[in-house]
Amino acid sequence: MNEAAHDWIPARNEIVRNAASIGIAVAMYGVSFGALGTTTGLTIPQTMALSLLMFTGASQFTLVSTLASGGTALTAVVASWLMGTRNAAYSMRMTPILKAKGPGRLVAVQLTIDESTAMGLAQDEAAFEGRASRLAFWATGLSVYLLWNLATFIGAISVSSIGDPKSFGLDAAIAAGLFALVWPQIKSRIDLSVALGGALIALALTPFVSPGVPVLAAAIVSIIVGWVTGKQLS
C-alpha cells in the first residue's frame, strides 16, 4: 500500500503537468477563437457562450466560420453538430472508466473532448485501479476548460490578436500532442491497422467532403475491424 502510494505521487505529478501543458497549447487557439467570434459579428456574450456551453473547439470554429462565410444559422448549427458527433463515441468509451455519478457525470459529459479522452486513454487503464486514467481525463478536461474560456475572453475583448498561432508552431504542437497520446494506445497489430486505416480514410476523403466528415468516416474502420475480431472472441 505504501509502495503503491509512493509510485502514485510521481505518476500523478506527471499527469497534472501534461494536462497543464495541453491546456496552455489549446488556449492559444482560444485567443484566436475569441477574436474570430467578435470580428465576425458575434457579441462578446455570444462568443463566450460558445466556449462555456458548446466547449468543443472544432464545432465552435465551424459554427463561427460558417456564419462568417455567409451560411445560414441552420447550416452553421448542423455543421457544428456534425463536428461534435465524435464526442459521442468518446463518451461511450470513457463513461465505464470514469464511473462518475450524479452532477459529476453531467460535468464529465461536458468535458469529453479530443484532448481529455486522448489523455485518459493514453494511461494504462489498470494502473492504480483506474485512478491514472480518471485523473488524466479530469485534469485535462478542467485545465482545457478553464484556459480555453479565459483565452476566449481575452481574444474576444482585444481587437488586436496576439499573432498567428502557426508562427509559434502551435498547429504542429497540437497534432504532435494528440499523436503522443494515441501512440501508447496502439498495443497490437490490430490497433495499428485501425490507426493507419482511419488516418488513410480521413485523408482520402478530405478533398471531397466538408471538414469534420473525414474524421467521422474513420469510425468505419473500427466498426469493421471490431466486428470481425469481436466475432472471433464470441
Next chain:
Amino acid sequence: MWFAVLAGAIGCYALKYVGSAIPEHYLEQPIVKRIVMLLPIALLSALVAVQTFANSQALVVDARVPALVAATVALRFKAPFILVVLTAAICAAALRYFGLAV
C-alpha cells in the same frame, strides 16, 4: 445569432451525453465492446492525420510534416510528453521563421 449559438451548444452537449447514456450491459457484448475500444483509436488517428496534412479541404505538405517526423523521433526515444510537443512546435516555428516551409 443567439439561436445558432444555443442550438449548436445544446446539440453538442446532447451528442456528448448520448454516448454516456448507453446501458452498460449493451456495451458488454463482445462485438460492441471491441468496436467501442477501437473507435477512439480510429478517430484520434484520423484527427492527427488531418491536423498534419489538411488545410481546409486541400492536402498539403508544410512545416507540420517535418515537425511530426521530429516528434516521432522524440517518441521513439521515449521522450516525455512535453518534450515531444515542444520538439514539434520549435521545428515548425523555426522552419517558418527562416522561410523554409509555410
